[in-house]
Every structure is written in C-alpha cells, then in structure tokens.
Amino acid sequence: AQTVTQSQPEMSVQEAETVTLSCTYDTSESDYYLFWYKQPPSRQMILVIRQEAYKQQNATENRFSVNFQKAAKSFSLKISDSQLGDAAMYFCAYRRVDFGNEKLTFGTGTRLTIIP
Amino acid sequence: NAGVMQNPRHLVRRRGQEARLRCSPMKGHSHVYWYRQLPEEGLKFMVYLQKENIIDESGMPKERFSAEFPKEGPSILRIQQVVRGDSAAYFCASSPSTGGNLHEQYFGPGTRLTVT
Numbered sequence: 001a002q003t004v005t006q007s008q009p010e011m012s013v014q015e016a017e018t019v020t021l022s023c024t025y026d027t028s029e030s031d032y033y034l035f036w037y038k039q040p041p042s043r044q045m046i047l048v049i050r051q052e053a054y055k056q057q058n059a060t061e062n063r064f065s066v067n068f069q070k071a072a073k074s075f076s077l078k079i080s081d082s083q084l085g086d087a088a089m090y091f092c093a094y095r096r097v098d099f100g101n102e103k104l105t106f107g108t109g110t111r112l113t114i115i116p
Numbered sequence: 117n118a119g120v121m122q123n124p125r126h127l128v129r130r131r132g133q134e135a136r137l138r139c140s141p142m143k144g145h146s147h148v149y150w151y152r153q154l155p156e157e158g159l160k161f162m163v164y165l166q167k168e169n170i171i172d173e174s175g176m177p178k179e180r181f182s183a184e185f186p187k188e189g190p191s192i193l194r195i196q197q198v199v200r201g202d203s204a205a206y207f208c209a210s211s212p213s214t215g216g217n218l219h220e221q222y223f224g225p226g227t228r229l230t231v232t
Contacts, residue, residue: 004158043205045159045223091158102211103149103172104221106158 002027004094006107013082014115020067021077021110023092029053031097034068035104036077039089048090051075079112087114118143120210120224121190128230129198137193137227141210148191149221150183153205165191198231205229 003026013019025034036048051059051068058066063083067076079086092107121140129135141148146167151159164172165185176183180198185191195202205228209221 043226043228045207045209047220050220102147102221103161103164103175104151104159104209105161106151108158 002029002032002094002096002105004092004105004107006092006110008110009108010111010113012113012115013079015082015084017082018078018080019082019112021079021090021092021112023075023077023107025073025075025092025094027073027094027096029096033095033097034066034075035093035095036064036066036075037091037093037106038086039091039109040087045091049077082114084114084116087112120208120222122206122208122224122227124227125225126228126230128232130232131199132197135195135198135202135229137195137206137208137229139191139193139208139210139224141191141208142212142222145210145212145222147211148185149209149211150191150193151207151209153207153226155204159207162193195229198229200231203229203231 005024032053034051038046038048049059049061049064051066058068063080065078089109089111091109093104095104120142123138148165150162152162153159161175163176163183168187180196182194205226207226208224211221
C-alpha cells in the first residue's frame with residue numbers, strides 16, 4: 001500500500017521569506033501523481049500544485065514550486081515570498097494512475113505559521 | 117459554475133442516531149469521493165462512487181457506514197447508530213472523468229459531524 005509521510009508537524013517562517021515543506025512517499029508504481037493541498041482555517045481543501053511522476057521538470061505555480069526527487073521518493077514544496085495568507089495546514093497527497101484507483105492518499109499535514 | 121456543495125455544514129447527533137451527509141458534485145461531474153478527517157489528522161479515503169455504482173469502498177468501515185450516488189440527486193453518506201468516534205469532518209470531492217488521466221478532484225467545504 002502507498003504511504004505518504006510528512007515529518008514536520010509545524011513550521012514557521014517570517015513574512016517575505018522562503019520556506020520548504022517536506023514530503024516523502026512509498027510506492028512500487030513507476031507512474032503516479034503527487035499533489036500539495038492547502039487547508040486554511042475555513043477547512044476548504046485547495047489544490048496548490050501537482051506533479052506527474054513521468055515529468056522530470058519540477059512543477060511551478062507562481063510563488064509555489066516543488067522539488068521532485070523520484071529516486072528518493074521525495075516531493076517537497078517551496079513557498080517563496082511568504083504571505084500572511086499562506087498560513088494554513090499543508091497536505092501532501094499521492095494518487096495512482098490506473099483506472100479505478102483515483103483515491104488520494106494524504107500525509108498527516110504540516111501547519112505553517114507566518115510571522116509578521 | 118457552482119462548486120461542490122455539501123450539506124449540512126454542521127451536524128450534531130446523539131449517540132445511536134443516524135447521520136446523513138449530502139454531496140452535490142460540480143456540474144458535469146459524475147464521480148464522487150468521500151474522505152474523513154479526524155481532528156489533527158489528514159484526510160482518509162472512504163469510498164469512490166460513480167452514478168449508481170460503488171467503484172472502491174476499501175476505506176469504508178465494515179459496519180454502520182454506507183454510501184450511494186443515485187441516478188438523480190446528490191450522493192449520500194449514511195452513518196447508522198453513530199458513536200463518539202464518528203465525530204470528524206467529512207469531505208466530498210468530485211471529478212469529471214477517470215481512466216488514468218490527471219483530473220483534479222474538486223473538494224466541497226466539508227460537513228463537521230459532532231456526536232454527543
């Protein structure tokens with residue numbers, strides 16, 4: 001079974017600085033998808049960024065980028081120029097590619113605090 | 117274009133009562149997923165449904181829990197004879213298609229169930 005591990009329960013960063021959230025996963029599959037979701041106090045799950053495992057290029061969405069290391073099964077999220085609105089729980093998630101296995105497997109999350 | 121709708125947003129039940137949680141997917145989406153989030157934990161997959169079919173229920177507890185997605189109307193997650201351990205946030209997500217393609221799961225705002 002696939003597992004997703006987030007080893008940092010809490011992180012904090014000064015406003016405007018850069019922070020990196022860690023995620024590792026375990027799978028025997030060669031093709032899969034990885035995601036970072038943000039959950040603010042409203043509890044709404046918001047997709048931040050996604051990565052297809054067959055793509056070597058790291059995904060980027062504005063201030064958010066990932067460092068995808070397939071051999072190491074590592075998928076970290078870098079947030080640049082941190083803003084107060086980035087404060088939230090961040091969840092790493094994995095999904096298989098094949099039909100009938102679209103369920104997301106989530107890590108336990110990292111609570112990110114932004115210090116003004 | 118309305119997003120995924122869930123109701124009620126908050127539900128309080130006494131031990132032994134039944135809880136019914138509803139999810140209306142986004143327009144044009146025919147696939148629904150239910151996840152449960154216990155306090156201070158990540159989301160855990162429960163069940164994946166298409167119209168009138170359960171595709172994957174590997175995350176559903178064997179007893180008291182059931183889910184349906186009828187041809188007409190919302191998807192329903194039903195919990196019979198609730199216990200305090202059922203207190204959690206229940207999230208619904210929908211997607212437009214499957215087949216191994218990368219299609220984002222769009223999450224609803226969740227239903228917070230409290231069992232007293």
